[in-house]
Amino acid sequence: MHTCEVVVLAVIFVSAGLSFGEALERDATLAIMKEGGTVLGGVRHAFGALDFSSPILQAATSTAKVIGLVSAGLDLIASIK
Numbered sequence: 001m002h003t004c005e006v007v008v009l010a011v012i013f014v015s016a017g018l019s020f021g022e023a024l025e026r027d028a029t030l031a032i033m034k035e036g037g038t039v040l041g042g043v044r045h046a047f048g049a050l051d052f053s054s055p056i057l058q059a060a061t062s063t064a065k066v067i068g069l070v071s072a073g074l075d076l077i078a079s080i081k
Helices: 019-034 053-060 073-080
Strands: 010-016 038-045 066-070
Touching: 010 019, 010 053, 019 038, 019 066, 038 053, 053 066, 066 073
Parallel strands: 010 038, 010 066
Antiparallel strands: none
């Protein structure tokens, strides 16, 4: 069995402004903090948004090393583009 070391850095989330996004962000925050990581916060986006440039830019200008995309379906696809 192989093991791997998980290194958790500073994270900021871009989350859907729905209960799904809030719950997933909360659960991920607990897991990250348990492993010694830091969550710097989150930026919410409207469900079904067409333009994700503002929340992505807000997250990108933070000091976070990781941007966690907490969305699903078409919102996730659009935020990755």
